[in-house]
Amino acid sequence: MSERRSQLEIVHDILQAIQDKGGKIKPTHLLYKSNLSHQRMMLYIKDLMEKNLMLLVNDKDKSFYTLTDQGHEFLSNYRKIKEFTDAFGL
């Protein structure tokens, strides 16, 4: 059985899902990729948008979530910290 994800891991998974889709993802795809209930995902998205890590944009009558520069920076820092944690087995 897999362990429960921490809040930070969920945030990472949401932002990573956007990056994996080339920096632009449909809300339904994000819901599927984030592996959260709709209600919980919306809470995280609201928080991430308030922190300016992601944005909701409209393109040809369709909504997409995109990463901001801060979102990209967060993912880069997260990877470094993950390396650090793995290196010391913390």
Next chain:
Amino acid sequence: MAIVLLGPEWFNPINSVPEMISLVISLIIIGATYKAYKLTKDRKFFFFGLSFAFIALSFISKIAAELIIRSEARESIMEAMRSAAVIDFGQIGFVLTTLLAYVALMMLVFKVHDKRLVSMFCVFTFLFALFAYKEIVLLHILSIIILGFITSVFFENYNKKKHMASLFVFLSFLLQTIAHVFYIIANYNGRIDPLAEGIHMLGYLSLLIAIIYCFKK
């Protein structure tokens, strides 16, 4: 790694250089850990940074004591006494901070969360520093034991991850453990002291390589 200058004559002027390098590396690690703590707010990074803060303090107390001893003309009795007080003060600080660092690191790598156990180890550390600070060989023996256990965990971690950074972390703690063996020998044969200091510094350089691996772009 005793505060009294043990090494050969040629080594005395540069005795503190390996420690200064190790101190700078410790400060870099504290900085990296602070960055990780700021992003994650995870307490394990706080305690990891704290253990390296203790290591940095142990280097500072040792370097400061050595510089004071070296700069003083120990001709008069008063100055000799002052030097002895400096040695004692520096030695207590050095022993206490070194052991607190190793104990904090041990608690972290063994994932000990029981506050009573942590408190007990802290009390033992204080008592040891207070009553056995003059027996520097005991500190090295204790360091070999603690670092030996920590090294075994880092070896397991390397075997699991097979990652360059984890290899350098393992090598770093292995070298530090070996250095303490040489510090014991240096206590009886001063000519070994530069070798012990060199191995200890190599351990810290290995840690720096591990950090560079983790934080490179």
